Amino acid sequence: VKTLVLWILGLLALWIASIPLRLANSLVVDQIKVWLRRGLRGLVRQQAKRMPDAARWEEEWSAHVDGAEGDLAKWCVALPLLITPARLSLERWRDSDEPFKSWAARMLLDHGWLIVLVTLVGVWIQIPPSWERSAAYVVLLTLATLAALFLSRVRTRLTSLYEDNLGFWGRVSFNALLVPFVVSMTVVWLKVPASGPVPTRMTPRFEHAQPTIFYVPPSAVAMDERVTFTNAAAIQTRIVSAVPRRSIVAVKLDVPNKDRARSGFPEEPLLLSGTQGLPAAFALVVEALDPAQIPGALLASQPIPPATSPVMPRPAAPTNVRIIK
Amino acid sequence: MTVLRHLHDEPTAELSGADVMKRTGLGSGSAYPILAVLEERGLLTSRWESETPQELQRPRRRLYRLTDHGTQVFEAVLDEMQPRQRKLSLRDSEA
Numbered sequence: 547v548k549t550l551v552l553w554i555l556g557l558l559a560l561w562i563a564s565i566p567l568r569l570a571n572s573l574v575v576d577q578i579k580v581w582l583r584r585g586l587r588g589l590v591r592q593q594a595k596r597m598p599d600a601a602r603w604e605e606e607w608s609a610h611v612d613g614a615e616g617d618l619a620k621w622c623v624a625l626p627l628l629i630t631p632a633r634l635s636l637e638r639w640r641d642s643d644e645p646f647k648s649w650a651a652r653m654l655l656d657h658g659w660l661i662v663l664v665t666l667v668g669v670w671i672q673i674p675p676s677w678e679r680s681a682a683y684v685v686l687l688t689l690a691t692l693a694a695l696f697l698s699r700v701r702t703r704l705t706s707l708y709e710d711n712l713g714f715w716g717r718v719s720f721n722a723l724l725v726p727f728v729v730s731m732t733v734v735w736l737k738v739p740a741s742g743p744v745p746t747r748m749t750p751r752f753e754h755a756q757p758t759i760f761y762v763p764p765s766a767v768a769m770d771e772r773v774t775f776t777n778a779a780a781i782q783t784r785i786v787s788a789v790p791r792r793s794i795v796a797v798k799l800d801v802p803n804k805d806r807a808r809s810g811f812p813e814e815p816l817l818l819s820g821t822q823g824l825p826a827a828f829a830l831v832v833e834a835l836d837p838a839q840i841p842g843a844l845l846a847s848q849p850i851p852p853a854t855s856p857v858m859p860r861p862a863a864p865t866n867v868r869i870i871k
Numbered sequence: 872m873t874v875l876r877h878l879h880d881e882p883t884a885e886l887s888g889a890d891v892m893k894r895t896g897l898g899s900g901s902a903y904p905i906l907a908v909l910e911e912r913g914l915l916t917s918r919w920e921s922e923t924p925q926e927l928q929r930p931r932r933r934l935y936r937l938t939d940h941g942t943q944v945f946e947a948v949l950d951e952m953q954p955r956q957r958k959l960s961l962r963d964s965e966a
Protein backbone atom coordinates (compact mmCIF):
# COMPACT_ATOMS: atom_id res chain seq x y z
CA VAL A 547 0.00 0.00 0.00
CA LYS A 548 2.81 2.34 0.90
CA THR A 549 4.48 1.70 -2.46
CA LEU A 550 1.21 2.31 -4.27
CA VAL A 551 0.68 5.59 -2.44
CA LEU A 552 4.22 6.69 -3.19
CA TRP A 553 3.75 5.77 -6.81
CA ILE A 554 0.53 7.81 -7.02
CA LEU A 555 2.19 10.71 -5.23
CA GLY A 556 5.06 10.50 -7.65
CA LEU A 557 2.67 10.65 -10.58
CA LEU A 558 0.91 13.63 -9.04
CA ALA A 559 4.24 15.35 -8.49
CA LEU A 560 5.21 14.73 -12.10
CA TRP A 561 1.88 16.06 -13.31
CA ILE A 562 2.20 19.16 -11.13
CA ALA A 563 5.78 19.67 -12.31
CA SER A 564 4.67 19.37 -15.91
CA ILE A 565 2.24 22.29 -15.62
CA PRO A 566 4.86 25.05 -15.61
CA LEU A 567 6.81 23.13 -18.23
CA ARG A 568 3.77 22.97 -20.51
CA LEU A 569 3.04 26.62 -19.88
CA ALA A 570 6.62 27.55 -20.66
CA ASN A 571 6.53 25.35 -23.73
CA SER A 572 3.37 26.94 -25.09
CA LEU A 573 4.79 30.37 -24.33
CA VAL A 574 7.92 29.53 -26.28
CA VAL A 575 5.90 28.17 -29.20
CA ASP A 576 3.68 31.23 -29.20
CA GLN A 577 6.71 33.47 -29.10
CA ILE A 578 8.31 31.64 -32.00
CA LYS A 579 5.07 32.00 -33.98
CA VAL A 580 5.08 35.71 -33.25
CA TRP A 581 8.67 35.97 -34.46
CA LEU A 582 7.87 34.00 -37.61
CA ARG A 583 4.93 36.23 -38.46
CA ARG A 584 7.00 39.29 -37.76
CA GLY A 585 9.66 37.86 -40.06
CA LEU A 586 7.03 37.30 -42.74
CA ARG A 587 5.86 40.88 -42.52
CA GLY A 588 9.45 42.11 -42.64
CA LEU A 589 10.21 39.95 -45.66
CA VAL A 590 7.17 41.19 -47.55
CA ARG A 591 7.96 44.79 -46.64
CA GLN A 592 11.60 44.51 -47.66
CA GLN A 593 10.78 42.93 -51.01
CA ALA A 594 8.03 45.43 -51.70
CA LYS A 595 10.51 48.25 -51.15
CA ARG A 596 12.48 46.94 -54.10
CA MET A 597 9.44 47.20 -56.36
CA PRO A 598 8.38 50.33 -58.27
CA ASP A 599 5.27 50.99 -56.18
CA ALA A 600 6.22 49.74 -52.73
CA ALA A 601 2.99 50.55 -50.89
CA ARG A 602 0.82 48.83 -53.46
CA TRP A 603 2.89 45.65 -53.57
CA GLU A 604 3.21 45.48 -49.82
CA GLU A 605 -0.55 45.60 -49.40
CA GLU A 606 -1.18 43.18 -52.24
CA TRP A 607 1.38 40.65 -51.06
CA SER A 608 0.29 40.99 -47.45
CA ALA A 609 -3.25 40.13 -48.51
CA HIS A 610 -1.98 37.16 -50.46
CA VAL A 611 0.18 35.88 -47.60
CA ASP A 612 -2.61 36.39 -45.08
CA GLY A 613 -4.96 34.43 -47.30
CA ALA A 614 -2.75 31.34 -47.18
CA GLU A 615 -3.84 28.72 -44.63
CA GLY A 616 -1.22 27.94 -42.01
CA ASP A 617 2.22 29.29 -41.25
CA LEU A 618 3.98 26.94 -43.62
CA ALA A 619 1.75 27.91 -46.55
CA LYS A 620 2.32 31.57 -45.74
CA TRP A 621 6.08 31.05 -45.94
CA CYS A 622 5.68 29.08 -49.17
CA VAL A 623 3.95 32.11 -50.67
CA ALA A 624 6.32 34.65 -49.16
CA LEU A 625 9.71 33.07 -49.84
CA PRO A 626 9.48 33.19 -53.67
CA LEU A 627 8.84 36.91 -53.32
CA LEU A 628 12.57 37.15 -52.59
CA ILE A 629 13.26 36.78 -56.31
CA THR A 630 10.31 38.83 -57.52
CA PRO A 631 12.02 42.23 -57.84
CA ALA A 632 14.99 40.69 -59.66
CA ARG A 633 12.65 38.76 -61.88
CA LEU A 634 10.69 41.88 -62.72
CA SER A 635 13.94 43.61 -63.68
CA LEU A 636 14.81 40.66 -65.87
CA GLU A 637 11.41 40.73 -67.53
CA ARG A 638 11.94 44.38 -68.36
CA TRP A 639 15.45 43.63 -69.52
CA ARG A 640 14.02 40.99 -71.82
CA ASP A 641 11.97 43.70 -73.47
CA SER A 642 15.13 45.59 -74.27
CA ASP A 643 15.79 46.48 -77.90
CA GLU A 644 19.23 44.91 -77.71
CA PRO A 645 19.01 41.29 -78.83
CA PHE A 646 21.76 40.12 -76.51
CA LYS A 647 19.98 41.51 -73.48
CA SER A 648 16.77 39.79 -74.41
CA TRP A 649 18.56 36.48 -74.97
CA ALA A 650 20.46 36.74 -71.73
CA ALA A 651 17.32 37.63 -69.82
CA ARG A 652 15.43 34.78 -71.41
CA MET A 653 18.23 32.40 -70.52
CA LEU A 654 18.28 33.57 -66.90
CA LEU A 655 14.51 33.43 -66.62
CA ASP A 656 14.08 30.07 -68.27
CA HIS A 657 17.22 28.32 -67.11
CA GLY A 658 18.28 30.21 -64.01
CA TRP A 659 17.80 27.24 -61.74
CA LEU A 660 19.69 25.02 -64.15
CA ILE A 661 22.59 27.45 -64.32
CA VAL A 662 22.78 27.53 -60.54
CA LEU A 663 22.64 23.73 -60.39
CA VAL A 664 25.36 23.27 -62.98
CA THR A 665 27.52 25.81 -61.21
CA LEU A 666 27.13 23.98 -57.90
CA VAL A 667 27.96 20.67 -59.57
CA GLY A 668 30.94 22.33 -61.20
CA VAL A 669 32.20 23.54 -57.88
CA TRP A 670 31.66 20.16 -56.31
CA ILE A 671 33.52 18.18 -58.95
CA GLN A 672 36.46 20.54 -58.79
CA ILE A 673 37.31 19.64 -55.23
CA PRO A 674 40.22 19.33 -54.73
CA PRO A 675 40.98 22.39 -56.80
CA SER A 676 43.14 22.39 -59.87
CA TRP A 677 43.51 25.43 -62.06
CA GLU A 678 43.75 23.44 -65.24
CA ARG A 679 40.56 21.49 -64.64
CA SER A 680 38.69 24.53 -63.36
CA ALA A 681 39.64 26.51 -66.43
CA ALA A 682 38.63 23.64 -68.71
CA TYR A 683 35.29 23.33 -66.96
CA VAL A 684 34.56 27.04 -67.22
CA VAL A 685 35.50 27.14 -70.90
CA LEU A 686 33.36 24.13 -71.74
CA LEU A 687 30.45 25.43 -69.70
CA THR A 688 30.64 28.76 -71.50
CA LEU A 689 30.73 27.02 -74.87
CA ALA A 690 27.74 24.88 -73.91
CA THR A 691 25.78 27.94 -72.81
CA LEU A 692 26.59 29.82 -76.00
CA ALA A 693 25.67 26.78 -78.06
CA ALA A 694 22.35 26.50 -76.22
CA LEU A 695 21.68 30.19 -76.82
CA PHE A 696 22.52 29.80 -80.47
CA LEU A 697 20.35 26.72 -80.89
CA SER A 698 17.52 28.44 -79.09
CA ARG A 699 17.75 31.38 -81.46
CA VAL A 700 18.03 29.25 -84.59
CA ARG A 701 15.09 27.23 -83.45
CA THR A 702 13.16 30.43 -82.88
CA ARG A 703 13.84 31.75 -86.32
CA LEU A 704 13.14 28.48 -88.06
CA THR A 705 9.89 27.60 -86.43
CA SER A 706 8.50 31.03 -85.51
CA LEU A 707 7.20 29.58 -82.33
CA TYR A 708 5.95 31.92 -79.69
CA GLU A 709 7.25 32.85 -76.34
CA ASP A 710 5.90 29.97 -74.31
CA ASN A 711 7.35 27.43 -76.67
CA LEU A 712 10.72 29.09 -76.90
CA GLY A 713 11.30 28.30 -73.29
CA PHE A 714 10.59 24.66 -73.90
CA TRP A 715 12.87 24.32 -76.91
CA GLY A 716 15.56 26.33 -75.27
CA ARG A 717 15.36 24.01 -72.32
CA VAL A 718 15.54 20.95 -74.53
CA SER A 719 18.62 22.13 -76.39
CA PHE A 720 20.26 23.33 -73.22
CA ASN A 721 19.68 20.04 -71.42
CA ALA A 722 20.71 18.01 -74.44
CA LEU A 723 24.09 19.68 -74.27
CA LEU A 724 24.48 19.97 -70.56
CA VAL A 725 23.52 16.53 -69.33
CA PRO A 726 26.21 14.62 -71.21
CA PHE A 727 28.62 17.42 -70.51
CA VAL A 728 28.11 17.31 -66.78
CA VAL A 729 28.09 13.51 -66.71
CA SER A 730 31.29 13.26 -68.72
CA MET A 731 33.05 15.89 -66.66
CA THR A 732 32.02 14.10 -63.49
CA VAL A 733 33.32 10.79 -64.79
CA VAL A 734 36.58 12.37 -65.89
CA TRP A 735 37.12 13.98 -62.54
CA LEU A 736 36.24 10.96 -60.46
CA LYS A 737 37.77 8.17 -62.53
CA VAL A 738 40.71 9.41 -64.54
CA PRO A 739 43.97 9.67 -62.65
CA ALA A 740 45.63 13.01 -62.71
CA SER A 741 48.48 13.72 -65.02
CA GLY A 742 50.89 16.58 -64.82
CA PRO A 743 51.61 18.38 -61.58
CA VAL A 744 50.60 16.63 -58.42
CA PRO A 745 47.97 18.60 -56.51
CA THR A 746 48.75 19.86 -53.08
CA ARG A 747 46.18 17.65 -51.41
CA MET A 748 46.34 13.90 -51.35
CA THR A 749 43.20 12.32 -52.73
CA PRO A 750 42.12 8.73 -53.21
CA ARG A 751 42.78 8.79 -56.91
CA PHE A 752 46.50 9.26 -56.32
CA GLU A 753 46.84 6.36 -53.96
CA HIS A 754 47.76 3.95 -56.72
CA ALA A 755 50.82 6.03 -57.62
CA GLN A 756 54.21 4.66 -56.65
CA PRO A 757 56.26 7.50 -55.24
CA THR A 758 59.96 7.43 -54.59
CA ILE A 759 60.51 7.51 -50.86
CA PHE A 760 63.34 9.56 -49.48
CA TYR A 761 64.71 9.23 -46.02
CA VAL A 762 65.95 12.64 -44.98
CA PRO A 763 68.21 13.18 -41.97
CA PRO A 764 67.14 15.93 -39.57
CA SER A 765 70.17 17.99 -40.55
CA ALA A 766 68.73 18.43 -44.04
CA VAL A 767 66.02 20.59 -42.64
CA ALA A 768 67.93 21.77 -39.59
CA MET A 769 65.72 20.11 -37.05
CA ASP A 770 68.30 19.70 -34.33
CA GLU A 771 66.19 20.92 -31.48
CA ARG A 772 63.72 19.52 -29.05
CA VAL A 773 60.12 19.57 -30.02
CA THR A 774 57.98 21.38 -27.51
CA PHE A 775 54.43 22.51 -27.52
CA THR A 776 55.47 26.07 -28.25
CA ASN A 777 57.86 25.42 -31.13
CA ALA A 778 55.87 22.64 -32.77
CA ALA A 779 54.10 24.98 -35.13
CA ALA A 780 57.37 26.66 -36.10
CA ILE A 781 58.93 23.30 -36.88
CA GLN A 782 55.92 22.37 -38.96
CA THR A 783 56.31 25.56 -40.94
CA ARG A 784 59.99 24.86 -41.46
CA ILE A 785 59.25 21.40 -42.80
CA VAL A 786 56.71 22.77 -45.19
CA SER A 787 59.08 25.41 -46.48
CA ALA A 788 61.84 22.84 -46.94
CA VAL A 789 59.95 20.73 -49.42
CA PRO A 790 58.24 21.82 -52.63
CA ARG A 791 54.51 21.51 -52.20
CA ARG A 792 53.67 20.45 -55.71
CA SER A 793 56.11 17.56 -55.83
CA ILE A 794 55.38 15.96 -52.47
CA VAL A 795 52.78 13.30 -51.93
CA ALA A 796 53.31 12.94 -48.21
CA VAL A 797 55.72 13.88 -45.48
CA LYS A 798 56.13 11.63 -42.51
CA LEU A 799 57.97 12.13 -39.28
CA ASP A 800 59.57 9.05 -37.85
CA VAL A 801 59.62 9.50 -34.08
CA PRO A 802 61.34 6.63 -32.33
CA ASN A 803 59.55 4.66 -29.67
CA LYS A 804 56.35 6.65 -29.65
CA ASP A 805 52.98 6.00 -31.15
CA ARG A 806 51.63 9.09 -32.76
CA ALA A 807 48.22 9.79 -34.17
CA ARG A 808 47.91 10.54 -37.81
CA SER A 809 47.00 14.08 -38.43
CA GLY A 810 46.32 16.51 -41.20
CA PHE A 811 48.96 18.93 -42.28
CA PRO A 812 49.89 21.70 -41.76
CA GLU A 813 46.92 23.28 -40.01
CA GLU A 814 46.44 20.83 -37.18
CA PRO A 815 48.76 21.42 -34.24
CA LEU A 816 47.90 17.94 -32.99
CA LEU A 817 50.56 16.70 -35.35
CA LEU A 818 53.55 17.71 -33.31
CA SER A 819 51.97 18.51 -29.99
CA GLY A 820 52.12 14.80 -29.21
CA THR A 821 55.86 14.87 -29.62
CA GLN A 822 56.56 17.64 -27.17
CA GLY A 823 59.55 17.07 -25.01
CA LEU A 824 60.95 14.42 -27.29
CA PRO A 825 64.31 14.78 -28.90
CA ALA A 826 63.86 16.20 -32.34
CA ALA A 827 66.19 13.69 -33.85
CA PHE A 828 63.38 12.22 -35.82
CA ALA A 829 63.71 11.50 -39.46
CA LEU A 830 61.83 13.17 -42.20
CA VAL A 831 60.49 10.81 -44.81
CA VAL A 832 59.38 12.36 -48.02
CA GLU A 833 57.34 10.57 -50.60
CA ALA A 834 57.68 12.22 -53.95
CA LEU A 835 56.33 11.30 -57.35
CA ASP A 836 58.99 13.22 -59.20
CA PRO A 837 62.44 13.01 -57.59
CA ALA A 838 63.67 15.75 -59.89
CA GLN A 839 61.51 18.18 -57.98
CA ILE A 840 63.26 17.54 -54.69
CA PRO A 841 65.54 20.41 -53.72
CA GLY A 842 69.25 20.08 -53.22
CA ALA A 843 69.18 19.56 -49.48
CA LEU A 844 66.80 16.67 -49.76
CA LEU A 845 68.56 15.20 -52.80
CA ALA A 846 71.59 14.71 -50.59
CA SER A 847 69.65 12.02 -48.82
CA GLN A 848 69.30 8.53 -50.12
CA PRO A 849 66.16 6.83 -51.28
CA ILE A 850 64.94 4.42 -48.68
CA PRO A 851 65.99 0.92 -49.64
CA PRO A 852 63.77 -2.09 -49.20
CA ALA A 853 63.36 -3.19 -45.59
CA THR A 854 65.73 -6.15 -46.08
CA SER A 855 68.56 -3.99 -47.39
CA PRO A 856 71.30 -3.10 -44.90
CA VAL A 857 72.32 0.05 -46.79
CA MET A 858 70.28 2.49 -44.75
CA PRO A 859 68.31 0.96 -41.93
CA ARG A 860 65.47 2.95 -40.53
CA PRO A 861 65.55 4.02 -36.89
CA ALA A 862 64.71 1.33 -34.42
CA ALA A 863 61.01 0.75 -33.88
CA PRO A 864 59.91 3.83 -35.76
CA THR A 865 56.35 4.97 -35.75
CA ASN A 866 55.24 7.38 -38.33
CA VAL A 867 53.54 10.60 -37.67
CA ARG A 868 52.17 11.27 -41.05
CA ILE A 869 51.84 14.70 -42.52
CA ILE A 870 49.59 14.76 -45.46
CA LYS A 871 49.92 17.72 -47.74
CA MET B 872 0.42 33.70 -72.64
CA THR B 873 -0.78 31.32 -69.95
CA VAL B 874 -1.80 34.19 -67.70
CA LEU B 875 -3.54 35.98 -70.55
CA ARG B 876 -5.33 32.84 -71.58
CA HIS B 877 -6.81 32.28 -68.13
CA LEU B 878 -7.94 35.88 -67.90
CA HIS B 879 -9.29 35.68 -71.45
CA ASP B 880 -11.28 32.58 -70.64
CA GLU B 881 -13.14 34.50 -67.94
CA PRO B 882 -13.52 37.97 -69.41
CA THR B 883 -15.91 39.18 -66.75
CA ALA B 884 -13.98 37.73 -63.86
CA GLU B 885 -11.39 39.63 -61.92
CA LEU B 886 -8.64 37.50 -60.51
CA SER B 887 -6.34 38.23 -57.61
CA GLY B 888 -2.66 37.30 -57.70
CA ALA B 889 -3.44 34.23 -55.62
CA ASP B 890 -6.16 33.17 -58.08
CA VAL B 891 -3.78 33.60 -61.01
CA MET B 892 -1.20 31.46 -59.22
CA LYS B 893 -3.73 28.70 -58.55
CA ARG B 894 -4.99 28.62 -62.13
CA THR B 895 -1.66 28.88 -63.90
CA GLY B 896 0.44 26.86 -61.50
CA LEU B 897 3.01 29.65 -61.34
CA GLY B 898 4.77 30.52 -58.11
CA SER B 899 4.48 33.91 -56.51
CA GLY B 900 8.01 34.72 -57.66
CA SER B 901 6.94 34.31 -61.28
CA ALA B 902 3.28 35.35 -61.27
CA TYR B 903 3.69 38.83 -59.84
CA PRO B 904 6.45 40.00 -62.23
CA ILE B 905 4.37 38.74 -65.14
CA LEU B 906 1.27 40.56 -63.87
CA ALA B 907 3.32 43.71 -63.34
CA VAL B 908 4.79 43.62 -66.84
CA LEU B 909 1.43 42.86 -68.47
CA GLU B 910 -0.10 45.75 -66.58
CA GLU B 911 2.72 48.06 -67.62
CA ARG B 912 2.09 47.12 -71.24
CA GLY B 913 -1.59 47.90 -70.86
CA LEU B 914 -2.76 44.33 -71.40
CA LEU B 915 -4.14 44.09 -67.88
CA THR B 916 -5.74 46.52 -65.54
CA SER B 917 -6.04 46.15 -61.81
CA ARG B 918 -7.99 47.68 -58.96
CA TRP B 919 -8.37 47.22 -55.24
CA GLU B 920 -11.40 45.48 -53.84
CA SER B 921 -14.09 48.08 -53.24
CA GLU B 922 -14.82 46.96 -49.69
CA THR B 923 -12.67 48.18 -46.84
CA PRO B 924 -10.49 45.77 -44.88
CA GLN B 925 -12.79 46.29 -41.91
CA GLU B 926 -15.75 45.11 -43.93
CA LEU B 927 -13.83 42.24 -45.43
CA GLN B 928 -12.19 41.24 -42.13
CA ARG B 929 -8.98 40.78 -44.09
CA PRO B 930 -6.58 42.88 -46.20
CA ARG B 931 -7.86 44.11 -49.53
CA ARG B 932 -6.92 42.14 -52.61
CA ARG B 933 -5.78 43.54 -55.90
CA LEU B 934 -7.93 42.24 -58.74
CA TYR B 935 -6.68 41.87 -62.31
CA ARG B 936 -8.73 41.98 -65.47
CA LEU B 937 -7.90 41.78 -69.15
CA THR B 938 -8.25 45.10 -70.97
CA ASP B 939 -9.73 45.47 -74.42
CA HIS B 940 -6.22 46.00 -75.76
CA GLY B 941 -5.11 42.84 -73.94
CA THR B 942 -7.97 40.88 -75.49
CA GLN B 943 -7.06 42.12 -78.95
CA VAL B 944 -3.38 41.30 -78.48
CA PHE B 945 -4.14 37.85 -77.12
CA GLU B 946 -6.49 37.03 -79.99
CA ALA B 947 -4.04 38.40 -82.53
CA VAL B 948 -1.32 36.21 -81.10
CA LEU B 949 -3.63 33.23 -81.19
CA ASP B 950 -4.45 33.95 -84.83
CA GLU B 951 -0.78 34.13 -85.73
CA MET B 952 0.08 30.92 -84.01
CA GLN B 953 0.61 27.84 -86.04
CA PRO B 954 -2.51 25.71 -86.48
CA ARG B 955 -1.12 22.98 -84.27
CA GLN B 956 -0.29 25.35 -81.45
CA ARG B 957 -3.67 26.98 -81.73
CA LYS B 958 -5.37 23.63 -81.65
CA LEU B 959 -3.45 22.70 -78.54
CA SER B 960 -4.34 25.95 -76.85
CA LEU B 961 -8.03 25.63 -77.64
CA ARG B 962 -8.04 22.03 -76.50
CA ASP B 963 -6.47 23.07 -73.21
CA SER B 964 -9.00 25.84 -72.71
CA GLU B 965 -11.87 23.47 -73.45
CA ALA B 966 -10.49 21.01 -70.96
